[in-house]
Amino acid sequence: MEAAMDLKDLRVAITGGTSGLGLALVRLLAAQGVKIAFVARTTSAVKRTAHETGTHGIVGDIGRKADIYPIALQITGHLGGLDVLINNASSLGPIPLEFLADTECEELDQALAVNLLGPFRLTKALFGALAASARDGRGAIVINISSDAAINAYPGWGAYGASKAALRHLTAIWAEEAKADGVHFRSIDPGDMNTPLHALAIPDADPATLKHPEEAAADIVEAMRASLPRRTAPLFGTPA
Amino acid sequence: MIAADRPDRQSAKLLTVEANGGMRHLPRTALAMLFNPGDLVIANDAATLPASLCGMHLASGEPIEVRLAAWVTARDPTRFIAIAFGAGDHRTRTEDRPLPPIFSLGDRLSLGPIVADVERVLDHPRLIALRFLGDRGVILAGLALHGRPIQYAHIAVPLALWDIWTRIAANPLAFEPPSAGFALDWRTLAAWRQRGINFATLTHAAGISSTGDPMLDERLPFDEPYSISERTAAAIDQTKSTGGRIVAVGTTVVRSLESAANANGSVRTGCGIASGRMARETRLRVVDAVLSGVHQPGESHFELLRAFADDAVLNRVSAALTERGYRAHEFGDSILIQRQLRTVR
Numbered sequence: 378m379e380a381a382m383d384l385k386d387l388r389v390a391i392t393g394g395t396s397g398l399g400l401a402l403v404r405l406l407a408a409q410g411v412k413i414a415f416v417a418r419t420t421s422a423v424k425r426t427a428h429e430t431g432t433h434g435i436v437g438d439i440g441r442k443a444d445i446y447p448i449a450l451q452i453t454g455h456l457g458g459l460d461v462l463i464n465n466a467s468s469l470g471p472i473p474l475e476f477l478a479d480t481e482c483e484e485l486d487q488a489l490a491v492n493l494l495g496p497f498r499l500t501k502a503l504f505g506a507l508a509a510s511a512r513d514g515r516g517a518i519v520i521n522i523s524s525d526a527a528i529n530a531y532p533g534w535g536a537y538g539a540s541k542a543a544l545r546h547l548t549a550i551w552a553e554e555a556k557a558d559g560v561h562f563r564s565i566d567p568g569d570m571n572t573p574l575h576a577l578a579i580p581d582a583d584p585a586t587l588k589h590p591e592e593a594a595a596d597i598v599e600a601m602r603a604s605l606p607r608r609t610a611p612l613f614g615t616p617a
Numbered sequence: 618m619i620a621a622d623r624p625d626r627q628s629a630k631l632l633t634v635e636a637n638g639g640m641r642h643l644p645r646t647a648l649a650m651l652f653n654p655g656d657l658v659i660a661n662d663a664a665t666l667p668a669s670l671c672g673m674h675l676a677s678g679e680p681i682e683v684r685l686a687a688w689v690t691a692r693d694p695t696r697f698i699a700i701a702f703g704a705g706d707h708r709t710r711t712e713d714r715p716l717p718p719i720f721s722l723g724d725r726l727s728l729g730p731i732v733a734d735v736e737r738v739l740d741h742p743r744l745i746a747l748r749f750l751g752d753r754g755v756i757l758a759g760l761a762l763h764g765r766p767i768q769y770a771h772i773a774v775p776l777a778l779w780d781i782w783t784r785i786a787a788n789p790l791a792f793e794p795p796s797a798g799f800a801l802d803w804r805t806l807a808a809w810r811q812r813g814i815n816f817a818t819l820t821h822a823a824g825i826s827s828t829g830d831p832m833l834d835e836r837l838p839f840d841e842p843y844s845i846s847e848r849t850a851a852a853i854d855q856t857k858s859t860g861g862r863i864v865a866v867g868t869t870v871v872r873s874l875e876s877a878a879n880a881n882g883s884v885r886t887g888c889g890i891a892s893g894r895m896a897r898e899t900r901l902r903v904v905d906a907v908l909s910g911v912h913q914p915g916e917s918h919f920e921l922l923r924a925f926a927d928d929a930v931l932n933r934v935s936a937a938l939t940e941r942g943y944r945a946h947e948f949g950d951s952i953l954i955q956r957q958l959r960t961v962r
Contacts, residue, residue, distance in 0.1 A: 433754055434754075435758070436758070445779075446761075446777070446778035446779055446782070447758075447761035447762050447778070448761075450664070450666075450667070450757070450760070450761045450778065450789050451754075451757050451758060451761050453664065453787065453788050453789055454694065454757045454760075454761075454788070454789050455753065455754065455757060457692070457788060458787060458788055502779070502782070504784075504803075505662060505664065505782070505783070505784065505785045505786040505787045506664075506786075506787040506788065508785065508787075509662050509785070509787040509788075509818060512817070512818060512848065513846055513848060514848065554803070557807060557810055558803070558806070
């Protein structure tokens with residue numbers, strides 16, 4: 378017996394929720410009535426986004442091991458469980474971008490901490506909640522935001538590219554391991570977007586050539602919808 | 618990170634007690650090879666709150682530790698039943714901790730970033746009902762950042778949250794970990810799935826297991842809210858109808874299932890409250906076997922085992938555990954007891 382799951386019952390956590398793609402995701406999903414908890418480092422930005430969108434903001438740094446369980450506790454404590462985790466928070470590594478031979482070890486550490494270890498730790502801390510959701514028939518998915526720098530060897534993108542490549546492979550392996558538990562894993566490359574992160578990486582990029590984060594957010598939500606059980610399909614609009 | 622005196626998962630031991638009283642000593646990793654196709658293993662997926670909060674009793678200026686011990690209303694993080702200690706920390710055995718200041722109604726407690734008022738003074742100097750000020754988000758953040766797991770004097774390294782969440786931990790509703798679940802990992806669940814052994818969960822807000830005060834300990838466990846999903850209830854029906862066994866991971870699961878039991882061995886779905894102790898007179902309607910940590914006679918966890926086996930069997934179990942050096946604490950070894958044939962009524 379599976380009652381149709383109302384969209385308002387969907388519980389989503391988003392890291393890096395106060396700027397760029399993360400903020401676009403928070404706004405888009407909030408407008409659909411989804412229950413959201415988002416995470417970001419800066420208290421003032423968290424308060425601003427929470428106030429604007431009516432969602433629950435959590436102050437924390439995905440790159441710090443000590444922050445992970447307090448974040449996980451607040452996510453599940455606030456949402457009462459978790460169906461979707463979007464690991465979106467990212468670090469470029471050295472700014473401006475540097476060749477690897479000019480990259481400080483600490484800069485690579487930082488990129489790995491935020492782009493690889495953080496998503497691993499947070500997903501692991503929340504995996505019990507996600508699997509519980511899957512067992513309950515609600516479906517569960519982890520979406521890890523990737524990049525074409527995870528595949529292509531762009532000079533200057535060493536710390537970012539290597540960390541995103543590792544995240545992509547982590548995602549692929551976790552997808553295989555968690556399939557039978559009903560927890561889906563997806564890597565999604567949102568493309569080059571007009572975001573603060575992109576501006577830090579390529580300050581002189583022409584914004585007109587860049588995708589709006591809102592468009593990328595809509596694609597991600599569509600992918601999320603496709604991976605959840607069919608009865609949740611009418612995410613937008615009413616069922617036929 | 619695993620505290621230095623905790624056995625790792627690979628070295629943990631498991632004593633199994635068959636329905637006829639036969640015992641076997643196994644490595645706990647052998648759990649993956651136990652049970653039969655069609656059996657159903659049910660675990661408690663509650664995650665554990667960092668329930669110990671240090672701060673100050675403002676009226677007296679005395680330092681205080683409060684340990685959240687039970688919900689006033691399940692899932693409402695503004696109000697709790699709590700046990701209070703005076704100066705000192707977990708390195709002192711709870712038995713030796715001084716009493717807290719004398720509480721009056723409305724006393725304010727400053728607990729790191731959050732503040733609580735004493736809402737009720739209960740009938741023991743350590744026992745209060747408190748209410749946190751502020752909204753849910755503020756309180757959850759305060760608990761998450763300032764709260765510490767309830768610590769144990771026998772473990773040298775302070776426990777972190779990642780030490781006390783089982784692999785399957787989902788919602789933070791327990792006050793101490795449902796520790797039998799430390800025996801589970803995802804590899805074991807995968808092995809069971811491959812062998813046709815089913816797995817389900819319920820959520821039981823495991824309360825504080827001991828206070829160090831004999832009079833308070835006699836009242837344990839406090840009332841504990843639980844919830845059982847329709848899927849889990851249906852899996853129990855299916856298992857019973859095909860002659861499979863119901864294996865409870867932990868005494869909290871036994872308490873939930875038997876509290877929710879109907880006379881025919883099915884269970885009521887939804888939320889309930891498990892109250893009181895289970896012991897030898899408890900008639901088991903649902904559970905056929907329990908996987909538990911190693912506990913001492915007199916502890917409520919051990920007394921619950923009397924519903925599964927008589928004194929003669931449990932005396933032999935206790936002797937075997939002592940002889941083989943089983944570790945009897947939250948992060949120790951495990952026993953699996955089948956309901957003994959003679960106790961089937």
